Amino acid sequence: MPQEKRARGPHGAGRADALIAVALRHFVSVTGLLAVVAYASVYTCQLADAPIRSDGYSYYVYLPSWLLHHDATLQSIADDCCGGTFPEFAGVRRWPETGRWVNVHPIGVAIQMVPFFTAAHLLTRWSNLPPDGFSPYYQYAAGLAGLCAMLAGLAVLRALLSRHFPDRIVLATLVTITWGTNLFHYGVYDATFSHAFSFFLIAALVALTERWWQAATRTTSFWLAIVAALIVLTRHPNAVFLFVVPLYGVTTVRALRRNAAMLVERRWVVTGMVAVCAACLLPQVAIYKAQTGHWFVSTYAQFGAFSFMAPHLWGVLFGVSKGLFFWSPVLLLAVAGAVVSKGWTPQVCAAAMLIFALDTWLIASWSDWQFGGSYGHRGFTDGLALAAILLAGFFEWSEARPRLSALVRVVTALAVVLSIAQMIQYWLRIIPFADTTWAQYRELFLRFR
Amino acid sequence: MTRTRLLVVGAALLAIVGGGGWLHDPPWVAGLTGGMREWTEDPPGTRFRWTNGHATFFVPSDATVVTLPLRAGFPGPDGTPVTVQVSVDDRWLAEVSLPDPAAWVRTEVPMPRRPTSRRFRRIDLRVSRTVGPSILGVQIGELVLR
Numbered sequence: 001m002p003q004e005k006r007a008r009g010p011h012g013a014g015r016a017d018a019l020i021a022v023a024l025r026h027f028v029s030v031t032g033l034l035a036v037v038a039y040a041s042v043y044t045c046q047l048a049d050a051p052i053r054s055d056g057y058s059y060y061v062y063l064p065s066w067l068l069h070h071d072a073t074l075q076s077i078a079d080d081c082c083g084g085t086f087p088e089f090a091g092v093r094r095w096p097e098t099g100r101w102v103n104v105h106p107i108g109v110a111i112q113m114v115p116f117f118t119a120a121h122l123l124t125r126w127s128n129l130p131p132d133g134f135s136p137y138y139q140y141a142a143g144l145a146g147l148c149a150m151l152a153g154l155a156v157l158r159a160l161l162s163r164h165f166p167d168r169i170v171l172a173t174l175v176t177i178t179w180g181t182n183l184f185h186y187g188v189y190d191a192t193f194s195h196a197f198s199f200f201l202i203a204a205l206v207a208l209t210e211r212w213w214q215a216a217t218r219t220t221s222f223w224l225a226i227v228a229a230l231i232v233l234t235r236h237p238n239a240v241f242l243f244v245v246p247l248y249g250v251t252t253v254r255a256l257r258r259n260a261a262m263l264v265e266r267r268w269v270v271t272g273m274v275a276v277c278a279a280c281l282l283p284q285v286a287i288y289k290a291q292t293g294h295w296f297v298s299t300y301a302q303f304g305a306f307s308f309m310a311p312h313l314w315g316v317l318f319g320v321s322k323g324l325f326f327w328s329p330v331l332l333l334a335v336a337g338a339v340v341s342k343g344w345t346p347q348v349c350a351a352a353m354l355i356f357a358l359d360t361w362l363i364a365s366w367s368d369w370q371f372g373g374s375y376g377h378r379g380f381t382d383g384l385a386l387a388a389i390l391l392a393g394f395f396e397w398s399e400a401r402p403r404l405s406a407l408v409r410v411v412t413a414l415a416v417v418l419s420i421a422q423m424i425q426y427w428l429r430i431i432p433f434a435d436t437t438w439a440q441y442r443e444l445f446l447r448f449r
Numbered sequence: 450m451t452r453t454r455l456l457v458v459g460a461a462l463l464a465i466v467g468g469g470g471w472l473h474d475p476p477w478v479a480g481l482t483g484g485m486r487e488w489t490e491d492p493p494g495t496r497f498r499w500t501n502g503h504a505t506f507f508v509p510s511d512a513t514v515v516t517l518p519l520r521a522g523f524p525g526p527d528g529t530p531v532t533v534q535v536s537v538d539d540r541w542l543a544e545v546s547l548p549d550p551a552a553w554v555r556t557e558v559p560m561p562r563r564p565t566s567r568r569f570r571r572i573d574l575r576v577s578r579t580v581g582p583s584i585l586g587v588q589i590g591e592l593v594l595r
Contacts, residue, residue: 081484083502083579083586127472128507128538128571135483 012126019168024162024171028155031178035147038188043140047427048189051143052134055372056089056192059109063117064133066110072287074101080132093302100291104299107284108234109194116145146196153200154178157385160207164344165392169399172412173392180330180416182376183384185423189375194235198382201231202241203242206348206385209248213262216269225273229280238382241357247351276368304367311364316377320438322369327376328421330415333408334390341393352386359383375426421446474567482506485589495553502579507569508560508594515558515572518590521547523580533587534575537565539559547587 023030042048052060061077074092078084078101088091091104120141129135154174161170178184186195208224224245232239246263250256263270264311270427289295317324325332338349363369363379371379380387398408425431430444471568490496497520508515521531530548534541535558543554560570574584 079502080575081502082584083576085579085584087584088582124474126469127475127478128569129478129481129502130483130571130573131539132483132503132505136481154552236559 020167022172024167027174028151028416034149035037035188042189050139051192052139058103058105062107062110068123068133092367095292098293102291102299107228109197112197113145143191147187148190149200150196153203156203156207157388161392169392169395172395173388176412177329178382178387180419181328182381185375186381195378198234198238199384201227203385209245213248216266221269221273225276229277233284237362240355243355244351250350251346306365308365311361312369313364316364316369320441321436322377324377324380333394334387337390337394340397345393370434395400464567478507478569497588497590500589502576502586504574507571510565510568510570512594513560514595516555516593517543518553518555520553520588521550522588524550525578532577536573537570
């Protein structure tokens with residue numbers, strides 16, 4: 001009998017490992033399939049307006065203006081769509097000093113959407129639909145761009161995690177990050193917003209940073225500079241994520257000194273990277289200069305203000321309306337991962353803790369700290385690739401503790417199921433877009449009608 | 450190349466060619482409109498839709514004349530007439546002036562004689578001004594096709 005058990009054990013484990021390997025290999029394609037089905041359902045069931053809406057409109061509006069009207073001022077779009085103005089919901093306003101249109105959102109998302117926009121435009125011409133940048137093909141191509149960005153981010157994250165963790169940990173982490181948080185929502189429902197794009201870019205930043213510290217080849221240095229620039233062009237406050245580059249591998253003060261010495265040693269490479277990054281940022285700065293008369297401006301100044309001395313930290317992290325850990329409780333395990341993890345994870349812990357602290361302070365200090373309508377807190381979706389590393393570190397640590405591991409599995413599974421259920425409730429407009437109260441939450445808990 | 454792979458490539462090519470052919474003249478554009486609100490009715494029973502600054506709809510390509518009932522609803526800037534540019538398949542066709550915001554103007558727009566291989570022609574309306582945060586353009590009534 002014991003012999004039989006021993007014989008079964010490794011055979012069963014081998015089969016499980018093989019299954020996990022297959023699931024991991026196909027994770028991105030299966031997620032893509034589910035995302036496309038969900039995307040089609042959202043729009044065929046009319047759960048949401050056309051994809052280019054709300055913030056997505058202002059992120060996208062550069063493309064028809066540049067590529068169809070050959071106009072950098074955005075005036076042609078205002079003329080074509082709206083008799084010379086922009087819809088109220090659009091984050092495009094006249095700058096008080098110059099009277100010119102200023103888009104509150106930068107150009108990064110539009111740049112990443114170019115291939116999808118081009119395909120949509122060709123198809124629009126082929127089908128004789130209005131080539132105005134907002135007819136159906138443009139709408140759905142813009143949404144699919146965000147969906148593909150999410151999938152690309154997951155693919156990069158899978159490759160990164162697979163270099164350091166066993167398959168079962170990588171698979172558990174990917175499933176948890178995709179469905180235990182609002183990532184899937186921002187890759188499907190609000191896919192034209194910046195969050196899925198930022199998720200991809202930050203995953204790429206971490207992966208390239210790891211390579212760059214191993215060997216600063218020309219190719220790696222070039223792409224790291226491009227990705228860094230795109231991160232800033234997609235969402236300016238995400239510049240804090242660039243701390244990953246100098247702080248990668250910093251676990252002690254000595255390691256910090258070693259990194260500093262290495263950066264000095266690689267100063268010409270770093271100078272080249274800064275130059276490439278600056279060149280990529282130049283069009284955005286030139287747009288600001290042309291529109292406002294200033295090279296550097298806060299385009300959001302018309303919409304709110306920061307109060308750094310009175311941040312809404314509780315609301316942003318734990319509050320019912322939008323709290324990060326209230327709506328994605330599984331991310332508490334990532335916080336634990338920052339403390340307990342061993343192996344490779346500590347290489348990014350210092351950077352991650354600094355970045356998340358700064359990011360949280362920035363988000364909590366903004367007057368609209370809920371970030372308008374959203375499922376969970378969308379301000380944190382961008383950094384989920386970094387959180388995933390901490391989460392994987394926690395899963396690895398807990399795996400070595402069998403009793404705890406069983407509990408972690410159950411809690412994680414419940415948190416993922418709850419997050420999926422609440423995302424569907426949000427899509428069905430059962431959960432309010434913002435300002436959810438505890439009384440409302442209790443009343444609506446797991447109600448689907 | 451194996452036989453299976455050849456079959457897959459062949460099927461994919463066939464799907465692209467077939468899909469491309471279907472999308473060149475898609476039947477669903479008949480009911481497609483853009484830049485227009487839902488149908489509504491004013492007190493005397495006239496059905497109409499508000500346009501935005503730019504509205505699009507399709508008409509059968511065998512129509513020779515389209516009667517466009519248009520009403521401004523609100524005056525133009527400084528009381529000037531509201532104008533609507535009409536184009537068919539991206540070619541400018543007519544300009545309709547709406548001097549009285551309360552009056553319906555029925556304009557007969559002759560369709561181009563140039564033959565088309567498609568079953569539907571696209572008509573675009575571009576309004577000279579919009580009103581309010583809802584970006585209201587002009588009111589468009591039920592079309593008459595001949």
